[in-house]
Amino acid sequence: MSRSEDLFASAQKHIPGGVNSPVRAFRSVGGSPLFIKHAEGAYIIDEDDRRYVDYVGSWGPMILGHGHPEVLDSVRRQLEHGLSYGAPTAMETEMAELVCSLVPSMDMVRMVSSGTEATMSAIRLARGYTGRDTIIKFEGCYHGHSDSLLVKAGSGALTFGVPSSPGVPAAFAQHTLTLPYNDIAAVRETLSTVGKDVACIIVEPVAGNMNCVPPVPGFLEGLREVCDEYGVVLIFDEVMTGFRVALGGAQAHFGVTPDLSTFGKIVGGGMPVGAFGGKREIMEQISPLGPVYQAGTLSGNPLAMAAGLTTLRLISRPGFHDELSEYTSRLLQGLQDRADAASVPFVTTQVGAMFGLYFSGADAIQTFEDVMASDAERFSRFFHLMLEQGVYFAPSAYEAGFTSIAHGEAELQLTLDAAERAFAAL
Numbered sequence: 409m410s411r412s413e414d415l416f417a418s419a420q421k422h423i424p425g426g427v428n429s430p431v432r433a434f435r436s437v438g439g440s441p442l443f444i445k446h447a448e449g450a451y452i453i454d455e456d457d458r459r460y461v462d463y464v465g466s467w468g469p470m471i472l473g474h475g476h477p478e479v480l481d482s483v484r485r486q487l488e489h490g491l492s493y494g495a496p497t498a499m500e501t502e503m504a505e506l507v508c509s510l511v512p513s514m515d516m517v518r519m520v521s522s523g524t525e526a527t528m529s530a531i532r533l534a535r536g537y538t539g540r541d542t543i544i545k546f547e548g549c550y551h552g553h554s555d556s557l558l559v560k561a562g563s564g565a566l567t568f569g570v571p572s573s574p575g576v577p578a579a580f581a582q583h584t585l586t587l588p589y590n591d592i593a594a595v596r597e598t599l600s601t602v603g604k605d606v607a608c609i610i611v612e613p614v615a616g617n618m619n620c621v622p623p624v625p626g627f628l629e630g631l632r633e634v635c636d637e638y639g640v641v642l643i644f645d646e647v648m649t650g651f652r653v654a655l656g657g658a659q660a661h662f663g664v665t666p667d668l669s670t671f672g673k674i675v676g677g678g679m680p681v682g683a684f685g686g687k688r689e690i691m692e693q694i695s696p697l698g699p700v701y702q703a704g705t706l707s708g709n710p711l712a713m714a715a716g717l718t719t720l721r722l723i724s725r726p727g728f729h730d731e732l733s734e735y736t737s738r739l740l741q742g743l744q745d746r747a748d749a750a751s752v753p754f755v756t757t758q759v760g761a762m763f764g765l766y767f768s769g770a771d772a773i774q775t776f777e778d779v780m781a782s783d784a785e786r787f788s789r790f791f792h793l794m795l796e797q798g799v800y801f802a803p804s805a806y807e808a809g810f811t812s813i814a815h816g817e818a819e820l821q822l823t824l825d826a827a828e829r830a831f832a833a834l
């Protein structure tokens with residue numbers, strides 16, 4: 409038994425499923441999860457002292473690679489001054505100024521402690537601001553696990569959502585409409601009937617929680633248009649895409665401006681952080697300026713602000729995102745070439761430093777159905793073949809992959825050599 413397997417067995421006695429977040433349990437790919445004891449640069453190192461090229465990056469935050477010395481130093485320096493005050497700090501203003509300068513749609517921002525909190529708060533704000541209850545989300549998009557957002561499509565067009573988890577009251581789900589991603593006609597049709605009741609549309613501008621599905625041309629632009637037409641607040645959930653697909657996020661990459669945005673992951677540099685913000689007129693509705701309540705004991709935590717600020721400054725250097733994007737393109741082209749050589753039907757998607765791998769014969773991946781039609785069982789075999797050779801992809805066929813600036817030539821070659829053997833073995 410490996411030490412990871414041993415630790416997993418112990419973990420399951422007192423932690424549900426042995427993990428503190430479900431996808432870590434490897435349920436979707438089978439087998440036993442790696443227990444990690446150290447991470448540096450592009451690598452994670454498990455309890456059995458095996459090294460893996462890491463394409464998960466803590467699910468997105470580690471865009472500089474693990475343990476970047478300047479990020480660690482900034483946290484160490486802050487440590488000397490205490491862990492948390494529950495009172496304002498100069499760093500929080502620096503963070504707000506930096507976020508608002510990097511993302512021009514942001515006039516004001518509030519820090520929270522997770523992506524879930526950010527989206528939950530943004531939706532409450534949109535409802536408070538508009539005085540409307542209904543929200544629209546898209547099938548296959550994930551926005552954290554708050555009640556209003558754990559909702560899937562009801563049957564047929566224009567039906568209200570049904571809870572996607574026990575514990576979510578049907579009455580809550582009734583306020584959430586779930587529409588097909590990348591289908592602007594469905595949005596127009598829905599708004600033509602219920603438009604005046606809709607508080608907000610929340611969307612992942614690149615869907616990263618059903619593998620990686622880029623928006624089709626016109627989808628985000630169409631959302632902007634219909635939101636303006638019906639007085640609906642447009643929320644881009646940039647928890648995953650923010651500061652990753654471009655320095656200014658997906659809104660900069662695609663040139664579409666939302667009313668509110670949510671962030672997480674990179675904005676905290678690996679510490680537990682989320683943020684939401686946007687138009688001044690809307691943000692002024694938040695307590696203590698306005699009546700919409702939102703708060704947090706650890707919000708704006710100084711260690712988290714130190715890690716996040718240093719990360720944002722380091723990724724602001726010119727050329728950073730181009731380099732990342734280029735590595736990602738070479739990785740995907742290399743994988744495609746090796747899959748083609750082995751006659752394995754395989755498609756990839758990419759937006760900047762975010763990517764998707766599909767065992768599929770489809771020409772393009774644009775919808776939830778396209779994702780579901782890919783071969784998840786084959787992905788699981790590929791995942792394990794790569795893992796055995798020291799490459800760690802997300803342990804699920806429905807999660808996006810992430811690259812970091814610490815991924816270089818050696819990691820690329822190691823990955824592609826392993827993939828050549830894996831595709832041949834499939």
Ligand code: PMP
Pocket residue numbers: 467522523524525527550551552553612616617645646647648672673682
């Ligand atoms: N929104 C998106 C787009 C996400 O990808 C995630 C998490 N992966 C969340 C919200 C929730 O963030 P957290 O896990 O920090 O609560």
